[in-house]
Amino acid sequence: MIEPILEIDIRDLKSIARLRIDLPLKRGLYVIAGQNGAGKSTLMAAVATVFFRTRYERYFGKPSVVDAGIEVRYGSEQYSLRADGRAWRLKGGIQIKGFYEGSLIFGNRFKENSFDTIGKLAGVDPADFVESSDFVREHLGLVLHNDRNRHPRLYTLDPELSRRKYGFKAPPYFYRRGDELIGKSQMSTGENLLITLLHSIDLRIRDRGNVNKPCIFLLDEIEFALHPAALVRLTALLRKVAIEYNMAIFVGTHSVELIREAGPRNTFFLERMADDSIEVVHPCHPYYATKIVYDHAGYDTVVLVEDDLGKRMADRLINRLRLRDSKLVHVMPCGDWQNVIRLLNDIAGNNLLGRPAQVIAVLDRDVQGDVPRYAARFGPGILGEIEFLPVKSLEKFLKARLADRLDIALHRRINDYLLPKIVLADLVRDYRTDCANGDATGKVLFGRIEKALELHGRSREDLVELVVDDLIERGEESVEATMAFLRARLGTPGSP
Structure with missing residues (x-):
């Protein structure tokens, strides 16, 4: 669809x-x-x-x-x-x-809070009140105070009467607190604006x-x-x-x-x-959208990665090598690789961390050839703080090792430890039949594996941990390069 x-x-x-x-x-x-x-x-x-x-x-x-x-x-x-x-x-x-x-x-929230409107409220006859809708009444209390019964007596005016008799563009609201009648002029700013918004949503x-x-x-x-x-x-x-x-x-x-x-x-x-x-x-991670790295000013090192999968893999490598011993390290997803480089430059150039802390980047390996030219726009110092994950991407790695050519050891490890109730070979065989001439990124295969993981109560995190452990144990060259970079930037680790 x-x-x-x-x-x-x-x-x-x-x-x-x-x-x-x-x-x-x-x-x-x-x-x-x-x-x-x-x-x-x-x-x-x-x-x-x-x-x-x-x-x-x-x-x-x-x-x-x-x-x-x-x-x-x-x-x-x-x-x-x-x-x-x-x-x-x-x-x-x-x-x-x-x-x-x-x-x-x-905004109507602001127009309806003019001095002219507020001045008319004192002249409203309580006999003209009608009960507020349950939607506005309950959500006013729920949103502001987490209590849907906070305002049991919330009133408004019939829209036609409100316009004809009082000249309001939108019906005002009132609530009782004890014997006191509270109109918009006595309400807090948050109550004022939220009531108008809830009224519009309700309509x-x-x-x-x-x-x-x-x-x-x-x-x-x-x-x-x-x-x-x-x-x-x-x-x-x-x-x-x-x-x-x-x-x-x-x-x-x-x-x-x-x-x-x-x-x-x-x-x-x-x-x-x-x-x-x-x-x-788009998509855009919250750290990039808000540049809220100041939230992490207490960290010794901030590691920028592209996405959640990159975060899981970087975290796994850092933990495996015990690079958090005696230091605070935060791995932060930022979106695509160009976002990461721009943010790396922004943090380093403007001291956004607010203290002597370092920031580095670990990107997906499939952009390794594109990075030098783009990073050069921001000066020679940026490129030296960038390294690459051991795989081009998790999706491409699994496609290469399970479908394009069979890595029997990895195949068995995934099947035995994560998917014991299905035959992984059948899943891959069906995938090959359905995607003989497509799926260059490996996302289709990865999607099918994800569904199988869900049936077993497993997650992407479990798969990432298994893949990283497998790569480290084999001592592949790409893994050694990434680990050497992390050791150099994060300090001497303890023994894994």
């Missing part, structure tokens, strides 16, 4: 000169991250034009470049918002529902209609005024809503908590380069 994708091209829109990005519409929680000025909010507003018809000059200003605009494709459907003189013109359309809750300037859930059709939810800067623990609970709620109601929820954020919760595959990082172009880093 082909996953729904939204293909977006942006040209000369606010701070974005050119951006091409594909965003998934598969149900789930996604993050759009980036440093200040990278174009996160502009991208969110551009995506909102898929379903949001408004005065576009309010969001993008009047066009100043002839070719400025947005083009979006979704399957066979497409539309464009293009500059026409000093105005924007919309052509075409895409049948996707959605909701946009903007940032500080455009969109009720208006969801056909849940088989994709729906886009765009939320910018939702971490504003929320405690990190509350933000984690809000993230869990958003993920639950996304899965249950078939929504693709995109959150624009700088929050470490949100990026960690979304995970690398659901994180899109916008990085503004030296020539002012924007690169989309």
